[in-house]
Amino acid sequence: MRKLILFIICVLVGIHGYAGMARFSTAGFYExxxxxxxxxxxxxxxxxxxxxxxxxxxxxxxxxxxxxxxxxxxxxxxxxxxxxxxxxxxxxxxxxxxxxxxxxxxxxxxxxxxxxxxxxxxxxxxxxxxxxxxxxxxxxxxxxxxxxxxxxxxxxxxxxxxxxxxxxxxxxxxxxxxxxxxxxxxxxxxxxxxxxxxxTNANYENEVAGGGLFVSYDKVSEAQATVNLKAHVRNASGKNCRVTVCFALKTPQGKVVKETEKKLSLKNGKAAHTTASMVVGSPSLWSPESPYLYHLDILVKDASGRVIDGYRQRIGIRSIEFKKTEGLWLNGKPYKGKIMGTNRHQDFAVLGNALPNSLQWRDAKKLRDAGLKVIRTHYVIDPAFMDACDELGLFALVEVPGWQFWNKEPIFAERIYSDIRNMIRIHRNHASLFFWEPILNETHYPETFAKRALEICGEEYPYPYSIAACDHGAAGDQYYDLLLRPIESKLRSDKTYFIREWGDNVDDWNAQNSDSRVARGWGEVPMLLQAEHYANPSYQKDFPILCYESICQKPAQIVGACFWHSFDHQRGYHADPFYGGIMDAFRQPKTSYYMFMSQREPVKSDLQADNGPMVYIAHELTPFSPEDITVYSNCDEVRLTVFKGGKTYTYKKDPNHKGMPSSIIKFADAFHFMEWKAKARAGKQNDAYLLAEGLMDGKVVATHKRYPAGQADHIRLRLDDEGLRLEADGSDVVTVIAEVVDKRGTVKRLNNSIIRFTVEGEGRLLGGDVACVNPMPVVWGSAPALIQATGRAGKIKVTAALEVPGEARPLEGTLEFESIPTDCRQIADETEMAEVGKLKQTDDRKTSASELEKENARLRKELNQLKVKEVEKQQTQFGVGIND
Structure with a gap:
């Protein structure tokens, strides 16, 4: 007989999250x-x-x-x-x-x-x-x-x-x-x-434009805004009753901004809606630049005034309008510049799609750090990612799941229509919601489907500032005011446009070679070329393509764009992972990440994400590094010093440039390995460095210094946690990065060591030899490991050691940190929690196949190669790879 359930009651009863940072809802509400x-x-x-x-x-x-x-x-x-x-x-x-x-x-x-x-x-x-x-x-x-x-x-x-x-x-x-x-x-x-x-819960109740709490806005401006409220309350008490539904809009510090309440009569076994509104004077408006979130508390009181139900929602007051040739208007004003972002699939290295909330938040944080402002989600995303977008200032373009497939059987369309309704119900109250994409991506569907999908969006969100978008050129696009993936020569004056995908550059849909698809381990020059490809590929001047530079030069009618793709990720039909991310599957940055970062505004703000002025030297100072030194910066001026007391180069931004906010900076013919060798031979290693200084109004506001890597000296471990501590809930995961470094701490990029991890204390290593990640090869100087918390807070010790050590090879490295108690109640048996992670099944993918099975697999592979042609055809028809 199993032990009785242990309820672990948190000390802090309320919002589940990390102190001062991420806040995650539970089943759609904050307690x-x-x-x-x-x-x-x-x-x-x-x-x-x-x-x-x-x-x-x-x-x-x-x-x-x-x-x-x-x-x-x-x-x-x-x-x-x-x-x-x-x-x-x-x-x-x-x-x-x-x-x-x-x-x-x-x-x-x-x-x-x-x-x-x-x-x-x-x-x-x-x-x-x-x-x-x-x-x-x-x-x-x-x-x-x-x-x-x-x-x-x-x-x-x-x-x-x-x-x-x-x-x-x-x-x-x-x-x-x-x-x-x-x-x-x-x-x-x-x-x-x-x-x-x-x-009630909106997804459970299945009420059109109802169920749960529905918050919408009208007449939003800096002077005032109307907040419309609709609540659905059910009575399962066994008798009729009267209740009072109370709404309180508060600042994050708890100050009440507005309050209102409504009486509601409920018959036994029935549910009813009540509506209310608040006019908020001088509201703090939500935007990517200033993602202000109010706390909206909703309470239900019985006839005696006793609170019998309630919870909190975080809301952001904002208006979004797409005004045809005038483009995007945010909070009653035209939006300055393009709103640039990325696409995101939800999988992570080793884990697949099974990301805990902390990894969802870190994904959003890393993308916002890079200056990105909108994420195209490809399907209804994890609520924790949407919470993070609210908090960090990321718009989310939310899509119904679907890709290049239509089934004529009626049940298929019925289930899509249900998905559209529930997609809206689960995400409708989020400040970060940009617009809906209710149509199926790159799909030949009947026109009646596109028309009905738009009608459902209007039924489920019959209020201002709800927008739905359709692929440009797809059946039924005439019904939509916002179109995706435009070809500029075909812009229509009665539409607004958003580029849903750009940046991929495959040679064909079989080999799929591309200068945008670069694995981090391929090293310095391929990653520099990827960054230049995304920015403004001068080396392709005879074959102009859609890039950051050309998008920024387009008219206001094209409001922005999402590049393809944020992270490397696994794929179904192709043997190779997608390597086009600006980070790898473990979320380790490639060079292009810093190019994107240099496009963000240089003015420091109070965003949780990294922001403000930056400068980054994209040069590794190896014998194989380019003679040109590339620097990314959003500052007005960049000063590069080569060697202590050596030559200084200066770059000044052209204030009249009409393209991307910050061009790639190249200091030509500035690196010569033999000069660095001479410094080293003369014992002047400390004088041999690159120093980049970013200046605004003549003052240094950002610096970056680089030394060439010396002999590998030790293994350094660090937490890649974005400031979120590991929570001892038995599910949370953090990435630990082991880096091979020299005595100064410079990462030794040119290193092919193999590292084995061991974990002690209240953590466990995920994947291990089953997923071929322990031991782990060093890739471009580093090797990641995923550490999962147990259900008990405490110390965790991670050790990284060379698989084949030696007297003249780096010693092992260790990292000690602590998981923190969860602030969430759990229903779990302590004995069974101790068994989590102990593998009891064999990996059935490794079983040997019979000769017949091998032949069947070969035939299936040949058939798949034929089917890939249809994938290529649809991608071409819907503009993927078109360079206009």
């Missing part, structure tokens, strides 16, 4: 104390089986003692960094959660909220099927209120199947897909408990 509403994490101690399970794995008494114990988010398996071409598992997987509910939950309304289960799923509670769901990007919510048994063990069983299925979006088989499905319960799972009169 307030003393409201009767509580959120519990169900992430820990799920029993897991990859594959079909014998017998009745949904039954309460099913024997799962041989199953692996895992935490969610969980992605079925850990994969090598190079795992494209359908290397991931597709098929059925089972999860089982055992728990005994605490007596304090008796009489409560109880909902289990899965933020995401990939593919088609079935949810069983105590042996009974209670929910079927089709699609991997929207929540799956189950009412447990009458299903749980108190005083005994309960079991929630989930069957997750990520195999190909054309009846629901995405629909396209993974072998022809340009990203990877992965699988599993790959987002958070919550148990939400509240009283029997409560604010």
């Amino acid at each position: 307030l104390p003393n409201t009767g509403r509580e959120a519990y994490s169900l992430n820990q101690a799920w029993r897991f089986w990859k594959g079909e399970a014998d017998g009745t794995p949904y039954a309460v008494d099913y024997d799962d003692t041989d199953w692996e114990v895992v935490s969610v988010p969980h992605g079925l398996e850990y994969l090598p960094v190079e795992a494209s071409g359908c290397a991931n598992y597709q098929g059925v997987a089972w999860y089982r959660k055992h728990f005994t509910p605490a007596d304090s939950l008796k009489g409560k309304q109880l909902f289990v909220h899965f933020e995401g289960i990939m593919g088609k799923s079935e949810v069983y509670v105590n042996g009974s099927l209670v929910k079927k769901h089709y699609g991997g990007y929207l929540p799956v919510i189950v009412d447990l209120s009458t299903l749980l048994k108190f005083g005994e063990e309960n079991v929630i069983a989930v069957k997750a199947d990520n195999s190909d299925d054309p009846t629901y979006p995405v629909g396209k088989e993974q072998s022809m897909l340009d990203f990877t499905y992965f699988g599993g319960i790959y987002r958070d799972c919550w148990l939400v408990a509240h009283n029997d009169v409560f604010i």
Whole structure:
């Protein structure tokens, strides 16, 4: 008999997150104390089986003692960094959660909220099927209120199947897909408990333009703004009742800005909406440059004035308008310049799609650090990423899942329409919402679909500042005011345009060689060429392409663009990963990252993200480095010093330049290896450096100094955590970077060592030899490792040592840090939590294949090569790779 459930109650009851930084919602809300509403994490101690399970794995008494114990988010398996071409598992997987509910939950309304289960799923509670769901990007919510048994063990069983299925979006088989499905319960799972009169969940209720809390805006300006409120309250108390719904708009410091309340009569077993509005004078408006978030508290009080439900939403008051040839207007004013951003797939090295909230936030932070202001998400994204966008000043272009696939069977369209509605319901209150993309990407669908998709957007968001976009040239684009992927010669005066993808430059859709696709390990010159390709490739002057420079020269009618792509990522139909990211799959920056960073505004602000003036020397001072020294900076002037007391070069920005904000700076013929060799031979290593100084108004505001790397001396470890400490919730993950450095601490880029990691204390290494990441080869000077927290806060010691050490080779490096207590309640068995991460199943991808299976695989590969031609055809038809 398992132990009774241990409820770990946080000291801080309220918002789940990290002190002073990231704030993550739980099942779509931020908890307030003393409201009767509580959120519990169900992430820990799920029993897991990859594959079909014998017998009745949904039954309460099913024997799962041989199953692996895992935490969610969980992605079925850990994969090598190079795992494209359908290397991931597709098929059925089972999860089982055992728990005994605490007596304090008796009489409560109880909902289990899965933020995401990939593919088609079935949810069983105590042996009974209670929910079927089709699609991997929207929540799956189950009412447990009458299903749980108190005083005994309960079991929630989930069957997750990520195999190909054309009846629901995405629909396209993974072998022809340009990203990877992965699988599993790959987002958070919550148990939400509240009283029997409560604010509903919009995704559960299925009310058009309703359910839950709906916040919209009107007449937004610096002088005032109207905040419209709509709340949906359900009565399951067994009797009719009257309640008061109270709204309080507050500053982040807790000062009340506006308050209002509404009376509401509720019949037993029924739900009703109430509406209210607030006129806010001199509002602090949300924008990418100043992402101000108000706290909106909603409370439900009974007839005696007692609070019986409530929670908090963070909202940003803003208006977004696309005014045809005038372009983007934000908060009642024309937006200056282009709003530039990137596309993002959600997978991470080793983990696949199963990112904890902290990695979602770090992704957003790294992209905002680079000066990017909009993210195209490709499907309905993790709520934590949307929370991060709100907080960091990133617009999010949210899409319904779909790519190059249409099924004529009616069920397919019906499920897309459902996805559109629920996409809007889950993200409609976010300040960062830029516009919806409800159509299927690069797809030949009927015109009636495009028209109906737009109608649904209007039905679900019938208020100002809601915009939907369609691919330029796709069926039904005449119904949309905002079009994507324009060809300039075909701009129409009654439309506004946004470039959804640019920057990729493949030679053909089979080999896919490109100067935009550069693995970090290929070194200095390829990465410099990638950066120049994205910026303004002068070396391609006879073949002009769409780039940062040319986009910035386009008319205001083209409001901005998202380049392809932010991170290296795995793919389905192609054997190679996509290497076009400005960071690799572990989020380690390439040279192009700093080029993008140099395009941000040089004025320091109070953004959480890195901002203000910067200068970066993109030169490694190796014998193989270019003679020209490249520098990226957003300053008015850059001064480069070569050697102490040596030659000084100066660059001044052209104030009349009409293209990208900051051109690439090249100091020609400034590096000669033999001069550096002479300094070293003369014992003047400390004088041999490059110093770049960025100046504004004649004053130095940013500096960057580089020395050539000497002999490898030791291994240095650092946390790549963006200031977010590892949380001891059993699921959180942080990246640790091991770097081979010389005595001065300069990274030895030209190094091919192999490093083995060991972890002690309250952490565990993810992937290991199963994913070919331990030992880990050094790539361009560094080797990353993913460390997951246990369920207990405490010290963690990570050691990195050479796989083959020697007396004259660097000694091992160590890093000690501590995980912090989680501020989130958990429902987990301590004994089972201790079993998390202990592998009990073999990696079935490594089993040997029969000769027949090998021949079938060969034939499938040939067939896939033929199908790739159709992928190429659609990408060409929808403008991918067009250089106008």
